[in-house]
Amino acid sequence: MLENEANPTLSKSTGLPRKRFYRARAHSNPLSDSHFPIPISPHHVDYFLHYPQFFPSSDQTDGSKKIQFADIGCGFGGLLISLATLFPETLMIGMELRDKVTEYVKERILALRTANPGQYQNVSVVRTNSMKYIPNYFEKGQLSKMFFLFPDPHFKEKNHRRRVISRFLLDEYAYVLQVGGIIYTITDVEELGEWMKTCLQDHPMFEALTSEELEVDPVVKLLSSATEEGQKVARNGGQTFQAVYRRIAPSL
Amino acid sequence: MEDAPTELGDSNKDTEVAPALIAVHPSQDSVATAVGSDLRVFDFRQNCAVSLKDDSSEGSLHRDSIRAVRYGAHGKLLVSAGDDKLVKVWSTLSWRCITTVCSEKRVSAVAISDDGSYVCFADKFGVVWIVDLDTPDGQVVEFSPDGKYILSADRDFKIRVTVFPKNPLDGAHEIQSFCLGHTEFVSCIAFLCTPEYPQGFLVSGSGDSTVRMWDIISGSLLDTCEVGEKAGLLGSNGREAECYSAVTDLCTSSDGSLVAVAVQRQVPENFLLHPFFPCQVVPIRGGTFIPTSLQMCSSTGLLWMITGVSNLRGSEYPSLARVRVISGLKKSNSDSNEREPNVMDDNDIPGGAKLLEKLQGSLSYSEEVFLAAAEAVKTAMSNLLIKKQYSSEKREFRKRTRNDKKIKH
Numbered sequence: 001m002l003e004n005e006a007n008p009t010l011s012k013s014t015g016l017p018r019k020r021f022y023r024a025r026a027h028s029n030p031l032s033d034s035h036f037p038i039p040i041s042p043h044h045v046d047y048f049l050h051y052p053q054f055f056p057s058s059d060q061t062d063g064s065k066k067i068q069f070a071d072i073g074c075g076f077g078g079l080l081i082s083l084a085t086l087f088p089e090t091l092m093i094g095m096e097l098r099d100k101v102t103e104y105v106k107e108r109i110l111a112l113r114t115a116n117p118g119q120y121q122n123v124s125v126v127r128t129n130s131m132k133y134i135p136n137y138f139e140k141g142q143l144s145k146m147f148f149l150f151p152d153p154h155f156k157e158k159n160h161r162r163r164v165i166s167r168f169l170l171d172e173y174a175y176v177l178q179v180g181g182i183i184y185t186i187t188d189v190e191e192l193g194e195w196m197k198t199c200l201q202d203h204p205m206f207e208a209l210t211s212e213e214l215e216v217d218p219v220v221k222l223l224s225s226a227t228e229e230g231q232k233v234a235r236n237g238g239q240t241f242q243a244v245y246r247r248i249a250p251s252l
Numbered sequence: 253m254e255d256a257p258t259e260l261g262d263s264n265k266d267t268e269v270a271p272a273l274i275a276v277h278p279s280q281d282s283v284a285t286a287v288g289s290d291l292r293v294f295d296f297r298q299n300c301a302v303s304l305k306d307d308s309s310e311g312s313l314h315r316d317s318i319r320a321v322r323y324g325a326h327g328k329l330l331v332s333a334g335d336d337k338l339v340k341v342w343s344t345l346s347w348r349c350i351t352t353v354c355s356e357k358r359v360s361a362v363a364i365s366d367d368g369s370y371v372c373f374a375d376k377f378g379v380v381w382i383v384d385l386d387t388p389d390g391q392v393v394e395f396s397p398d399g400k401y402i403l404s405a406d407r408d409f410k411i412r413v414t415v416f417p418k419n420p421l422d423g424a425h426e427i428q429s430f431c432l433g434h435t436e437f438v439s440c441i442a443f444l445c446t447p448e449y450p451q452g453f454l455v456s457g458s459g460d461s462t463v464r465m466w467d468i469i470s471g472s473l474l475d476t477c478e479v480g481e482k483a484g485l486l487g488s489n490g491r492e493a494e495c496y497s498a499v500t501d502l503c504t505s506s507d508g509s510l511v512a513v514a515v516q517r518q519v520p521e522n523f524l525l526h527p528f529f530p531c532q533v534v535p536i537r538g539g540t541f542i543p544t545s546l547q548m549c550s551s552t553g554l555l556w557m558i559t560g561v562s563n564l565r566g567s568e569y570p571s572l573a574r575v576r577v578i579s580g581l582k583k584s585n586s587d588s589n590e591r592e593p594n595v596m597d598d599n600d601i602p603g604g605a606k607l608l609e610k611l612q613g614s615l616s617y618s619e620e621v622f623l624a625a626a627e628a629v630k631t632a633m634s635n636l637l638i639k640k641q642y643s644s645e646k647r648e649f650r651k652r653t654r655n656d657k658k659i660k661h
């Protein structure tokens with residue numbers, strides 16, 4: 001607690017980082033150039049740094065255990081925090097463009113690790129532009145789940161190419177997802193919901209989950225409730241639109 | 253502010269000079285050069301300059317800088333494309349434009365499938381489009397030698413290997429691999445095929461002054477050649493190469509025995525060399541010559557090179573080009589590895605003065621004009637090769653004016 005006195009960005013009562021110290025611009029342009037480090041290839045991702053408990057020394061990162069879930073545009077990280085305890089043995093990472101928001105999530109995870117020994121060791125976050133660098137982080141078929149929760153809508157037609165779901169980006173997502181892997185999307189913007197659904201529907205390497213499958217998937221319930229954005233929408237009684245699709249092998 | 257980075261590219265457009273390009277027919281029936289919006293062809297069969305005919309509805313030649321030109325379909329077609337967002341396919345028999353495809357964006361690279369039925373092009377955002385030439389409409393770098401994959405490179409250092417689709421008009425969605433290892437923009441790719449390995453290895457050149465070799469199926473990096481370093485050390489008598497030297501273009505010989513690489517140096521010496529093999533540096537004497545484009549003819553073994561730019565401000569020659577040819581790159585006989593590369597005299601080049609007059613637009617230029625052009629080529633190449641970066645001051649300014657930073661202090 002003494003430490004928290006010294007660090008005003010951590011809340012005194014909970015020990016967790018306080019969001020107001022990590023406010024950032026509402027929107028970043030994801031197509032602008034980056035000034036953050038990018039791993040040259042998935043082999044260069046520093047697992048030791050992200051998951052020290054799973055990889056006690058840097059030379060034990062032999063590639064036996066890999067990241068399987070990716071939360072794209074994770075924002076303040078609410079979904080990852082929920083998933084961490086639901087899938088304690090699965091490595092997962094959030095990808096976020098805004099540096100302050102990424103810092104916040106980092107602090108949040110570290111604080112949770114300290115407060116709950118042995119837990120939250122499987123979750124981490126990285127500052128990156130997911131529209132450009134997904135293949136630098138994940139190998140072909142590495143991921144089993146990808147999340148796109150309340151992405152920025154980019155309403156203007158000329159900005160549609162900034163959307164994190166597009167025909168072209170779906171090619172990359174299909175590449176990093178294993179066959180059977182699932183892509184989860186949700187939004188409160190009807191037009192964007194339609195857009196994401198159409199992109200997925202038209203793509204030869206994705207098929208919709210049936211309503212029975214959606215029913216039994218424990219993750220689906222988290223889509224609208226686990227993230228900060230989702231909670232805001234729920235508080236305001238907003239409607240949400242989700243599209244959940246499975247990666248399939250392309251037909252021959 | 254938000255839009256600045258993406259718009260930067262467009263507003264720079266007027267001042268962006270276009271490097272001259274060269275393409276050689278696989279049997280050296282003809283040679284084409286592109287200087288600015290001007291596409292120039294010399295036909296060796298008729299031994300004369302060609303005037304291209306375009307009776308399509310657009311009814312015009314290119315209206316803006318050409319960024320890509322090459323032969324395809326075993327030399328039956330020539331394709332050109334560029335900043336006017338038009339991809340034009342020319343018959344090399346009639347020299348008529350047989351198809352014009354409109355792209356949504358400016359086009360940076362183009363290729364034609366061996367059977368001549370598809371043209372594949374990449375726009376400046378790295379999106380790859382495929383157009384069926386038989387039914388032009390709809391949507392498109394390099395095909396793998398077996399035609400099963402399309403290779404495309406973008407500004408983010410990666411090379412994407414896409415499976416050529418069963419039904420190309422539905423788009424190419426299945427990614428086979430990414431070749432990851434370059435640390436700067438990939439400037440050129442080509443296949444190196446040998447009789448033992450006909451499916452070929454991919455070789456790529458980059459602004460990071462390396463040439464790398466890849467297995468495209470797995471995307472694994474097989475070899476890296478620091479060509480900048482080699483050219484630097486070998487060229488300037490062990491003096492440190494103080495600046496980075498980008499690879500501007502490369503090409504391979506059809507028997508897979510040679511990769512020719514054009515390297516841009518800050519010091520006025522220029523070289524061609526073969527990585528992965530006993531390295532050989534060929535200095536090009538007679539003025540400052542930074543090849544902007546290279547092509548090796550599979551039948552004659554001649555290496556054709558061009559340097560030049562268009563949109564040159566404040567010069568009496570707003571666009572200029574210089575064509576040079578290297579001979580002696582083919583092994584003299586199969587059991588010797590000896591090569592005697594030689595930069596040919598203008599008079600000895602096939603087609604001679606007549607060809608140079610057509611392709612260069614003029615027979616000769618003075619040395620001063622060339623020095624100016626060399627500067628422009630450097631600028632053009634670094635604009636192409638280097639990722640558009642903010643200057644460090646601008647970046648600092650951006651940081652200082654960011655709201656999220658302000659709160660902290």
Ligand SMILES: C[S@@+](CC[C@H](N)C(=O)[O-])C[C@H]1O[C@@H](n2cnc3c(N)ncnc32)[C@H](O)[C@@H]1O
Binds near residue numbers: 073077096227228
């Ligand atoms: C509206 S927020 C939603 C955050 C979170 N998923 C939630 O539901 O609360 C969208 C987030 O995506 C991030 N983002 C936008 N484009 C991105 C990109 N290209 N790469 C990574 N993150 C991106 C934004 O910075 C922002 O934090």
